[in-house]
Each structure stands twice: as C-alpha cells, then as structure tokens.
Amino acid sequence: MNKAQRYSDEHLNAFVDNQLAAEEKSQTYIDIGHDEGLNHQVCELRKLHDLVQLAYREPPAPPTHATPGAPTRRAGLRFGVAASVLFTLGILLGGLIRLPGPATAPRATSAPSPAQHRVVAAAIHKEITLTQASQRTEGAVARAPEQAPATAAANPPSALTLPAAANAVGSGPVVAQSKSPGKTQTKVLIHLARDDDAQLSQALDDIEGLLKYYRESRQTARVEVVVNGGGLKLVRTDTSAFAGRIQRLQREYDNLTFAACQNTIDRLAREQGISVRLLPGVITIDSGMAEIMRRQHQGWTYLQV
C-alpha cells in the first residue's frame, strides 16, 4: 500500500501544524523520507502555511489613527496639565524678564544663516510666482517651470533681491505665519543636472540650509532632490565627493529624499558601459523630467540649482 494513501489529509495537516504526538510524528518523518509523493504533499502544505503568513504580514493600516503606541486619554490629560503649567510659567517669566529694547525682541530666536536666507527666499519667491501664475491661466502655469531656470540663471541665488523675497527673509518666519504649520505641507523639489563639484557643494549647502530653516520654524516640509544628467555624479558611489555628507543629511532629515533618474543610469550603461551603483538610501525614478512634471502637478515648488 502506498504510504501517501495511508496518511489522510487531516493527518498530514496535523503533522505540518505540529499537532501530532511525538511517536506519530517520528513515524511520519520516517515515512516521508521514503516516499517522494508524501514529501511533496507535506512541502505543499508548508508552503501554504508560509503564504498565509506572508499575505497578512503587513495588513493595511486601520482608518482611525489608533495605534498601539498612540497616547491614551490619560496620557493626553497628563500632557494637557504639563502644557498648562508650562504656559503659565512662560507668562510669568515673560513678565519678569524684560528685554532691553523693542528692536532686539524679534531677534531673540536664532537667525537663519545666509545659505538659509538664499534658498528660503528662492523657495518663497517661487511659491509666489507659481501662485500668481495659477491665478492667471493654466497656460501660464505650464510655462512657469520653463521660466524658473531662466530666472535662476539671470539672478544668481546670492543676488536675489526681489522685494517680496527680501521682506520674507527679513521677517524670519513669515512662511509660518502665512501658512498654518502642521496643516499645509511645504514641498520643494530641487533639480540637479550638472556635474560641477563646486556647484553641487553649493547645492548641498542650500539644501541643508533649507531643511534647517523648515525644522527651526516647525514647518512640515518635504524636500526631494532629483538628479539626472551630470547631476547623477552626486549620488554615484564611484564619483560622489559628498557621500558622507549625503548620508549624514539622510540620517538627520527623514523628510529629505534623493531620487536618481533611471533613464540617465540606463544611458550611461548603454553609451559608456558604466554600471552605476547608487549611494545607500538613494531611490530611482523612471525619468527625472517626468518626476519633475509629476511633482509640479502635485503642487511642489520647483527649484533648479
């Protein structure tokens, strides 16, 4: 009699689920070793067991925000009491400590660095331009990205002296005032397409300044750096002069993404036989230009450095 026929499906299921007594289990192991068909059946059952586990390893998140780590009502109460005490203390201390003159009061917070000034001014100016353009016609919106590089080329970042931008930087957290923090998310896409090390270094300074500014002004922001063409040099393991810096930035700012253009990678492989390896944490996108267009449609601010 075939051993596979001797074992019922229930018996094999119990074997796979570890529900048999030790003696029965040992005997089944011996028989499986001598019967290919039986072995195959057991393998299939084990595979199904693994597949079910795989299928529900990451179920979709529940629609409510109740997570195991979510604060309980009691924690919320505690937080509220602590906040009230701190608030009262703040008012008392504010009354006691008087600053020498009204002119110095607004400067009590840390002032943005020149690099922050430049990039934030450019970002704000770009947002204003895009908003104005969108208020006019859709055609104007479509032209906005094309105008951006031209504007940047005509006015180097350090020479940005537009009244709106200058005012915005001068008053510090003007963006936080104009947009309620936490509700609106600032999204900036930075495009790098040239392989000049000095320019790439400058770009990283600007990106860091921008991220620092958003963090200090408590704005929720996302910054995506799209590299294509010569800009790919920045994120290649064999050519990047800033690998350490990029990794540090990625560690410090989880709202920063570096995205490399797959078309450029493919072209390098095809034309120059270079097999590109990217720095850890750098993602690939199908096409740099397509990504830029997609992001602009989604309301991202576009900056070409």
Next chain:
Amino acid sequence: MDLLDFFLRSREAQHALQQARARLYRLAYSWCHSAALADDLVQETLTKALRKSAQLRDPKARDAWLFTILANCYRDHFRKLREMDDVDEIEISHETTPETESSSAEIVSLVRAAIAHLPGAQRQVVTLVDLEGFSYVEVSQILDVPIGTVMSRLCRARNTMRTMLLPDMQQLPALSPTIRRVK
C-alpha cells in the same frame, strides 16, 4: 498591599491588551478584508475584554480568551447585519485584482484572494492556525466547535487554497527584487 497588587495587575492587563491589538487587527482583517471593519471589531473586542477582564482567571489563557471574544464579535456583526445569511457561507469579495498590484505584491494579492474565496468558517480556522499558531484544541475552544470539525475545515480550506494558488504561482514571472521607491 492588596490595593497595590490590584493596580499592578490592572496595568499589566492593559499593557497586554495593547500588545495584542496588532495581532487581533491582523486576524480580523484576514477574516473580513476591510480595514475599517477590522478596526471596529478589534475596538469592540478590546472594550469587551476590558469590561470583562475579571472573568479571566488564568493570564496564560489571555490570548485564546481575546480571540474568542473577537470571534464572537465577528459572528455578532454578521448576525446583526444579515439575519438570514449563515456566516459560515459568506464569501467576501477581494477589492483588488492582480493587475492592480505591482508584481512584487502579486503573491500577497493572490493569497488574500484565495482566503477571501473560502467560506467564512474555513477562513477563520486556517487563519487562527496559520497566522496565530493556535493548536487545534484552542481553535475548537475559540470557535466553539468540535475538534474534528476544526480538522476537517482546515483540511478543506487548504485543499481549496492549494488548487487555487499553487498552479497560479508557477505562472508568475521570476523577477529580480528591485526597490523603486522607499518613501
């Protein structure tokens, strides 16, 4: 001292319930394939568990006890919803198709579709055994059915899944793993 013990036990029980939440949700989702309904079921389960926590004599039996409450909540939900339908016969629809999923998620989609195709009673047994690793005895207690029924349901469920899944999986293209986006 007794009062202190009481508070400590109470805090420990609450912590255990929080820990079990993710597991309850995963199982509830595998039964109904609706994130909103699964969340509601888990919420109801935990509310009942907290209310009836005095009934739990042996903390080691907490898992089986919690999943029993979940199974009852699931059954009650369908009773309230459609009194004429037998929960054991209800098949749930799977909202996604393999075409809508990326190739890396296709296996997950296929398996979920196969589970969704199973009658409810078989689905419960196979997920309790495979996802939560309960023994047949525990499953029979959780679902309040004889152990022989558990074994036959499991057997039928796996036979159906084998017929549905394994031939399909051989036709899937072998792809090298790639990361397109990480955020």
